[in-house]
Amino acid sequence: xxxxxxxxxxAALGLSSLSAQAVDFTAAIGQSGDSTMVYRLGAQWDWxxxxxxxxxxxxxxxxxAGYTYWEGDETxxxxxxxxxxxxxxxxxxxxxxxxVEAGIGVAAFANTELEDNDLGSSFQFEDRIGLGLRxxxxxxxxxxxxxxxxxxxQPNDGVEAYTLHYRTSF
Numbered sequence: 001x002x003x004x005x006x007x008x009x010x011a012a013l014g015l016s017s018l019s020a021q022a023v024d025f026t027a028a029i030g031q032s033g034d035s036t037m038v039y040r041l042g043a044q045w046d047w048x049x050x051x052x053x054x055x056x057x058x059x060x061x062x063x064x065a066g067y068t069y070w071e072g073d074e075t076x077x078x079x080x081x082x083x084x085x086x087x088x089x090x091x092x093x094x095x096x097x098x099x100v101e102a103g104i105g106v107a108a109f110a111n112t113e114l115e116d117n118d119l120g121s122s123f124q125f126e127d128r129i130g131l132g133l134r135x136x137x138x139x140x141x142x143x144x145x146x147x148x149x150x151x152x153x154q155p156n157d158g159v160e161a162y163t164l165h166y167r168t169s170f
């Protein structure tokens with residue numbers, strides 16, 4: 001738990017420079033690869049930059065900070081905090097804009113066991129891919145997120161989460 005609190009403090013200090021930008025909030029629900037329910041709350045800050053803008057779409061991105069609760073029985077539930085830069089290719093559209101996204105970031109888990117998986121360490125990398133639709137300052141989509149310590153410490157069972165998410169701007 002001390003590791004998660006340390007990561008949260010570091011993330012808060014690092015994100016203080018982003019406070020001038022608008023923050024979007026996300027909520028997600030889904031399941032892990034072993035059918036454990038996953039609940040996630042997050043905050044996102046757009047990069048306010050575009051690359052390769054054309055009639056087809058544009059490349060952009062955002063910072064994502066999230067808290068995930070991994071539901072399980074008394075011995076297998078877990079909590080994690082994560083921080084990930086995410087690239088998004090947003091296709092052109094007038095009212096609805098489809099998109100695909102991918103990112104690699106870091107996460108810290110409260111303990112190293114989740115379901116029947118031994119993560120090996122609390123520190124994990126977060127790899128994600130997703131797709132969805134943006135409309136009227138909102139977004140709905142699906143994501144696949146994989147957590148692994150990349151072999152830094154053994155064992156390295158890793159875990160996946162497959163979620164449906166909703167994002168809104170305030």
